[in-house]
Every structure is written in structure tokens, then in C-alpha cells.
Amino acid sequence: xxxxxxxxxxxxxxxxxxxxxxxxxxxxxxxxxxxxxxxxxxxxxxxxxxxxxxxxxxxxxxxxxxxxxxxxxxxxxxxxxxxxxxxxxxxxxxxxxxxxxxxxxxxxxxxxxxxxxxxxxxxxxxxxxxxxxxxxxxxxxxxxxxxxxxxxxxxxxxxxxxxxxxxxxxxxxxxxxxxxxxxxxxxxxxxxxxxxxxxxxxxxxxxxxxxxxxxxxxxxxxxxxxxxxxxxxxxxxxxxxxxxxxxxxxxxxxxxxxxxxxx
Amino acid sequence: xxxxxxxxxxxxxxxxxxxxxxxxxxxxxxxxxxxxxxxxxxxxxxxxxxxxxxxxxxxxxxxxxxxxxxxxxxxxxxxxxxxxxxxxxxxxxxxxxxxxxxxxxxxxxxxxxxxxxxxxxxxxxxxxxxxxxxxxxxxxxxxxxxxxxxxxxxxxxxxxxxxxxxxxxxxxxxxxxxxxxxxxxxxxxxxxxxxxxxxxxxxxxxxxxxxxxxxxxxxxxxxxxxxxxxxxxxxxxxxxxxxxxxxxxxxxxxxxxxxxxxxxxxxxxxxxxxxxxxxxxxxxxxxxxxxxxxxxxxxxxxxxxxxxxxxxxxxxxxxxxxxxxxxxxxxxxxxxxxxxxxxxxxxxxxxxxxxxxxxxxxxxxxxxxxxxxxxxxxxxxxxxxxxxxxxxxxxxxxxxxxxxxxxxxxxxxxxxxxxxxxxxxxxxxxxxxxxxxx
Numbered sequence: 001x002x003x004x005x006x007x008x009x010x011x012x013x014x015x016x017x018x019x020x021x022x023x024x025x026x027x028x029x030x031x032x033x034x035x036x037x038x039x040x041x042x043x044x045x046x047x048x049x050x051x052x053x054x055x056x057x058x059x060x061x062x063x064x065x066x067x068x069x070x071x072x073x074x075x076x077x078x079x080x081x082x083x084x085x086x087x088x089x090x091x092x093x094x095x096x097x098x099x100x101x102x103x104x105x106x107x108x109x110x111x112x113x114x115x116x117x118x119x120x121x122x123x124x125x126x127x128x129x130x131x132x133x134x135x136x137x138x139x140x141x142x143x144x145x146x147x148x149x150x151x152x153x154x155x156x157x158x159x160x161x162x163x164x165x166x167x168x169x170x171x172x173x174x175x176x177x178x179x180x181x182x183x184x185x186x187x188x189x190x191x192x193x194x195x196x197x198x199x200x201x202x203x204x205x206x207x208x209x210x211x212x213x214x215x216x217x218x219x220x221x222x223x224x225x226x227x228x229x230x231x232x233x234x235x236x237x238x239x240x241x242x243x244x245x246x247x248x249x250x251x252x253x254x255x256x257x258x259x260x261x262x263x
Numbered sequence: 264x265x266x267x268x269x270x271x272x273x274x275x276x277x278x279x280x281x282x283x284x285x286x287x288x289x290x291x292x293x294x295x296x297x298x299x300x301x302x303x304x305x306x307x308x309x310x311x312x313x314x315x316x317x318x319x320x321x322x323x324x325x326x327x328x329x330x331x332x333x334x335x336x337x338x339x340x341x342x343x344x345x346x347x348x349x350x351x352x353x354x355x356x357x358x359x360x361x362x363x364x365x366x367x368x369x370x371x372x373x374x375x376x377x378x379x380x381x382x383x384x385x386x387x388x389x390x391x392x393x394x395x396x397x398x399x400x401x402x403x404x405x406x407x408x409x410x411x412x413x414x415x416x417x418x419x420x421x422x423x424x425x426x427x428x429x430x431x432x433x434x435x436x437x438x439x440x441x442x443x444x445x446x447x448x449x450x451x452x453x454x455x456x457x458x459x460x461x462x463x464x465x466x467x468x469x470x471x472x473x474x475x476x477x478x479x480x481x482x483x484x485x486x487x488x489x490x491x492x493x494x495x496x497x498x499x500x501x502x503x504x505x506x507x508x509x510x511x512x513x514x515x516x517x518x519x520x521x522x523x524x525x526x527x528x529x530x531x532x533x534x535x536x537x538x539x540x541x542x543x544x545x546x547x548x549x550x551x552x553x554x555x556x557x558x559x560x561x562x563x564x565x566x567x568x569x570x571x572x573x574x575x576x577x578x579x580x581x582x583x584x585x586x587x588x589x590x591x592x593x594x595x596x597x598x599x600x601x602x603x604x605x606x607x608x609x610x611x612x613x614x615x616x617x618x619x620x621x622x623x624x625x626x627x628x629x630x631x632x633x634x635x636x637x638x639x640x641x642x643x644x645x646x647x648x649x650x651x652x653x654x655x656x657x658x659x660x661x662x663x664x665x666x667x668x669x670x671x672x673x674x675x676x677x678x679x680x681x682x683x684x685x686x687x688x689x690x691x692x693x694x695x696x697x698x699x700x701x
Contacts, residue, residue, distance in 0.1 A: 006695045027682040029694070036694040043698060057692040061681035069634050069653070070670045071553065071660030073523045075677055077530040104518040112522035154635035159518025185640055186325075189582040194634030198683055199669035202631040205587030212582075 004047045008057040009090045018090065020052040024097035024106065027062050028229030034236065035229045041258035042098055042122060048263060049134040053096075059086055065105040070195035077113065080105075084115035098122040098254060100155035100162075100228045101193075107160070121156060123166040123227045123253055130172045137173050137260035148175040148256075149221035151212065151235060152187035153228035166227045169253050173260055178219040188212050190238075192230035213238025217248065224250045265357045268477075272354035272484075279488035286495040290569055293603040296613075297562030302511040309510045312645070316512075317505040322643040326576075329394075332387040336423065339384035340502065343377050343430070350484050360437075363449045371452030378434065378456040381427040388420045388427075395420075402575030405584075407594035412573055415497050422493075426486045433479035435460035440472050448476075504570035505644040511563055512645035517636045520653060526552070553657025556618040557602050560654055567646040568600035577638035577648060588631035592638035592648035598623035599651060620655050629655050630667055 012019055023046065029039040046053050064079030095117050097103050107119035129135040137143075148170055156162045163184045170177050182188045191201065191208030201207060213235055216224045224239070226232045229252075236250045251259075302309075315321045320337065323330040352361050363370045395403050395416060403416070434457035440448040442465065464472055494500055501508075531538055554560050577592035578584050584591050602619045609615045620626075629652045638648045659665045666674075673683045681688050 004698050006698065008692075025694075027684065030691045031682060031684055031686045036697075039694055040698050043695075055692075055695075057695075058689060060691060061688075062677050062683060064677070066683045067674055067677055068520055069656075070666055070673065071653070071656030071658070072666070072670075072674050073526045073552065073657055073661060074530065075674055077523075077526055078534070079677065079681075081530060081534055081536065104516075108516050108519035109522065113527065154633070154637075155518050158636040158640050160516050186580070186637075188585075189633045189635035189637065191582060191586075191633060194632050195670060195673070196633050198673040199630075199667050201586075202583070202588045202590070202627055204583070204631075208582045208586050208633070211586055 004043055006043055007054045008059070009054045009092075010057070010059065012054050013090060019054040021094045021096050022087075022090070022092050023053050023055050024095050024099075024102055025055055025060060026097060026099035026102045026229065028233075029098060030060065032229060032233070035232060035252075038098055038229070038232070038252040038254050041252070041263070042254040044258050044263040045126070045129070045135065045254060045261070048261065049129055056086065061086075063102045063105040065101045066195040066198055068105070068109070069193070070198070080110055080113050080115070084110060084113060087115060087117065092117060094118045094120070096120045096122055096125045098227070098229070098252065100153040100159070101230070104155045104159050121160075121162055121165070121227070123156065123162060123169060126253060126257055127165040127168045127172075130169060135172075135257060135261065137257050139260075141174065142260040142262075143173045143175045143223075143256065146175050146223060147178050147219070147221040148173075148223045148225050149178050149180055149216050149219040150183075150225045150227075151180070151190065151216060151231055152183060153226070153231050154187070154189050154193050156227055157187055158185060166225070166253055169257065170225055173256060175223075178221050180215045180219055182215065188215065190228075190231040190234035192234045197230050197233075207238075207241070209234035209238040210241050213242055217242060217244060222248055223256075224248065225253060225256060226250060227253050269355060269357045275485065275488060276351070276354070279492055282492045283495065286492065289607060290495065290500075293607055294562050294565045294569065296558045296603060296606065297560050297565040298558070300561035300563055302563060305514060308514055309512075312512055312514070313506055313510040316643070316645055317509040320643070322645075325641075332390055335380070335383035335387040336391075337502075339380040339387075339427070342380055343384075343427075344487070346374075346377055346430075347484070347487055350480075350487075354484065359447050360449045360451065363451055368452060371454065374434065374451060375455035378431060378454055381430045382456055385424055385427045388423045392417065392420050392424075402579040405575060405578055405591055405593070407591055407597055408573070408575075412498065412597070415499075416573070419493075419497065419499050422486070422490055426483060426490065429479045429483040429486060431457045431460060433476060433483060436464045436472050436476040436479060439464035439467070440469065440476060443469050443472070445469050445473065498571065498573045501570050501572035501644055504566065508566055508570040509645050511566065513563075513647055513650075517639055521650070523552070523657070525550075551658065552661040553659070554651070554654035555620050555658045555662070556613060557599060557606060558613055559658070560599070560619075560651060564599065564647070564651050564654075565603055567648075567651075568596050568603060570644055571596040571600065571646055572644070573597065574643070576641040576643065577646070580637040580641040582633055582635060582637065583631040588628075589625065590628045590631040592652075595624060595628070595648045595651055596646060620658060624655065626659060626665070629659075 025039050028035045061083055062079055064076035068076035095106055100121060103119060103121045150166055150170055167177060189208060190212050224235055226235060232250055232252055239245050239248050239250060320334060323333055349362050353359055394400050434454050437448060438454065438458060438461050441450050494502060528538060551559050557565060573593060575593050581590060581592055599619065602623045606612050632652045634649060636649060676683050676685050680686055
């Protein structure tokens, strides 16, 4: 088995190099046991196609998104400004991230604080690799004809109008993409946005992730594809709550590509 | 006789205009309670938004059946009101159907078209009443739809049914009078829909018919003027407000939260970064962080509240509301408007010991929001309930430190560990070790 190359910005800078893209891993990508496999899958893909990339490693820090959504603008701006200083130090121009919350904040909210970068979500990045023929996931036929449903992340979809890229990636896997009743602009939230990930839900009659999981299960798909760490957690929990974890799996787009490519 | 009618008409017109003017001033004052916000950029995109969304009703067509019915009422409202122009000239000058001799047979076609629209409005409003009260579409029956909002909605529909009936009955009695050769009643030709109603009137005396025709004429014009005034007191105000509201709508990505520049300056001072502009100038009045009351929101949020027609599409799409949480984006908009009205009407204004947060909107409601933007996406007139919710959260967090305990813990984690969870920052890159080991 091969080992993978995961350079940090600091290492590259020490060699006087600078990568084409910064892969922004995010807090979930760094710490969440389940979601770390998405980070690894994406790194494997980056290695395979030979993209010049680097990560910040221990220099990475929360974008501040959950603090801002929960109302703590001070903390958000403290985080944002120190991140911007780090980006400036490495002369970062282009950022790719798998987290739609990081994506939204870096792309839309850092400019007001002086941080202007080309920010791309990994779904768009993967679609570009497929379009360029650098990734040919259908060759392995790992998912040929399998029913897959895709759950739109609010911060990717409604917030930033990215609806097609994730679907194009799934189509490239030669799967049968089945849509849920509520999808694209009408997509139902997983329940974790707006900092809900970090607290219990308010009193109600049902958990949002269960409501959404039921809709996903109704499609009959055995794989629920997601493109967001929070959605992945919420839907996995939903599948467990419905006691379907043996038959139905929740995967991130990067994991599916990596599996198809046998990485 | 004529001169009395004319004087009466001018008086009624004057009273309606006065009431309307006063109410418009009131609403303007209400919107101006809000904080400044520049929404004058990119006028071409703004005109496009207004043409597509308000004029073209683009967002309504996400749900085709109500959209089609609504389109009939909307087109009917706009087009039939052209006839009001003739009504006003006739009313003031004491003439009768002043345009008829000039337009000839085209007048017949035009009025028949207006009648077609009247019939469509009648039918659409009847179906709307059935949807509201018999089928009981769920979004019309949420807790915030208390007595007045429900009555208001039904009153408007009944009003429109009566108004359109008056047009048809007026035209029918008019045609009966024409057939009898009554003086003053210009020939209009056979009008397509009302001509079917003429048999109801043709056996009556000319004098009775004149009374009836006048009654329907007055009923219609008084109805329209009354409606114009009533609308400004009702949720129905969207027929005017939809236009400015879509023009001044947010053009940025929905996911972007507005930056608080007042905080930026303080954070820069804390981090020892240079301030933009003249650093020696005294810092601008900061005021409150976030929103506790309506004057802390921008004028656009307040305009949103006056534009809301309480259709509840936002609430129907809200994931929190669907799963039984207390949050309803429509209730947020209604509470905001209620608060603005109470502030303007009350003697003490904003200093009445109440505030939007706490007395009109509870923490439980806003804490349930996932900021998913489903409500913003659902609104046919581009209202943004989310920005109000987030401004209230800012106040709770920064002025009261009153966020839920789990959020305060999350803040602390970010401050000390640079991640929302309690992990050591030095472990952040550990995931790579696994990968290198393979």
C-alpha cells in the first residue's frame, strides 16, 4: 500500500514553494471520527490526480461560522481575522473545502473583512476533475445501477446555488440517482445548520434529521449521498434511529469517488 | 339630484384620499424606525427582481394551482381598476359612461373583458374561501392565525366577491335600462357576461332600475375606495408593498450574513490591526449590538413586515415548524409588524417597557432556527425572516450573554481550542498520521 503525500503550507513555504490550492479541512474533517474518513478520501483523490495542494495542519482554526450563526459576532470576527492573517502569510489564492459551512463563510463573509480568495466546494472541484477526465469513477463499476439519493446541504444549495455539481458527480458513478420529494431549492434541512449542531433541539414533536431520513428512505435508495459534515452526521444518526444502518449507508461524495476509484 | 350625487362623490373621494394619505404616512414612519441600510446599488438587477418576482409573480408558480388562481385575482385587480378611472370622471362630472361614445364597439369588447376578469376573480376568491375554510389548508391554521388574521383574510375574499358581483349586476341593470330607452343611459352594446343577468331586471320599472343601477354603482365605487383604505390596515398591503419590497431585496448569496462593522473596529483594536479611514477620528456611536427592538433592525426588515401577507409558505417550509417547534417565520414577521404599530400608536413609543425580543418574540422561537433559508426561498415577495432571527440572536449573545448553555460552551471551545468541540488544537492534524501509516 502506498503512503500519501500531505504537505502543510509551512513545509512548502520552507522549501520556497506554494501550492496551487489550499485544502481547508475544517473542524469536523480534523476531529470527527466518522468524518475524518471523508478528509482522507479527498486527500487520496488529490494525491491520485496529482494536484498541487497543501493543508494548514495545526495552523488551521475554526472559520467562526457556528459562533456567527449563534450570534457571537465578536468571536466570529476574531477567528476570521486571525485566519485571514494566516492566509496572507502564505499568500493563499485558492481554497477547496468539503464543508459547505466553511465554504460559505470563506467565500461570502471573509471578503467584508479583507479576505478575498477563490473558494471552491469539493463537489464542484470533483466535478471539474471528472469533466477534465482526471477522475473516471465509472470504470470500476463499483456503483453501476445502484440507487443513490442526494441530500442537498442548505449552505451549498439555497445559500450558494450549488445544486448541479454534486449530482453530476453522482451521475459520473453510473448510479441511478433518485430524488427525494423535497430537493434542490425545496430541500429539507438536516437540522444541524445555524449552530444547531452544537446544542439540543428546542422542544418539539420530532427531530428534523429523522423527518429528513424518512424522506430519504422512502426513495428506496441504499446509499444516501451527502456533501456536508453536519448533514452526514445528522443523516447517519437518522438512519440509526430508524434502525436501518445495516442496509442503508450514508457517504460523502469524496468517499464514493474514492471507493469507485479503489483508493 | 345629479349635483347632490356629484358633491357627495367628491366628498367621499376626498375622505378616502385623506385616510389613505394618513395611513401611508403612518406606515412610512414605521419603516423609518429601522436602521439605515443601502439598497440602492445595482439598479438593473433590482428592476429585474421587481419585474420577475412582483410583476411576473415568478415565485408564486412554485405551486401552480394557487398561483393561477392568484394570477386571476391579481390581473383582475390591476385591469378592472382601469375602469375606476371612468367611474371617477363620471362621479365628478355627473356624466355616465363617458368613454362609451368615444370607444364605440371597442367599449363593448373592453367591458366584456373586464367582466370576464370579474367572473374569474369571483371564482378564484370562492375557491380561496373553500381552501381556507373547508379544505383547511394547514398553513392557514397555525397558532399565529388567531381571530383577526383569519377574519382579515376571509373579509378580503368576501369583499372581492361582493365587488365583482356589483360590477356584473350594475352592468346588467344598466343594459335593462338601455333596452327600455331610459334617458342618460348610453348604449354599451351587449356585454358578454352581464347580459345573462338582464332577465333578472327587465320586468322592473325604469325608476326602480335607476335606483338599483345607482345602488350598484355606488356600492362598487364605495367598495373600491373602502377597500383601498382597508388594505392599508390589513395583511393585504402586499398588493402595493410587493413592488418596493422586491426592488430593495437582498441581492447577495442567501448564505451571507451582513458584517457588523461596529464589531470589526473593536476587533481590529483588540488584535492591534490598523483601522481603516481616519484612526484619530472619534469612534462612531456604536449603539446596541444586534436587535432587541424594532429600531435595531434595518428599515428593510420593517418593510418586509408590512409586506407580509401571512400566506404562511415560509412556515410550511420551515423544518423547525414542521417538527413541532415553536418557531414560525410568519409569526416573526407578524410580531415585528405588531411591534412597529404598537410603538407608533403608544404614547411612550419605544420606551413603553416592552421590546420585540421577549414581549413579541421568545428566545425559544429563535433558538429553533437552523438558518436553512427555506423561509426566505419560499416567500413569493422576497421577505427575509432569517435576518431578523439572526439579529435577535446577536443581541442575546453579545448584550445579554444569554445564549443556550451549549452554545456558550461552544464559544468557549472556539476561544480556547479554535474548534467548536473540545479537542486539543495540537491534535488537529492527527488524521494525517493514519493515512501515512497505510
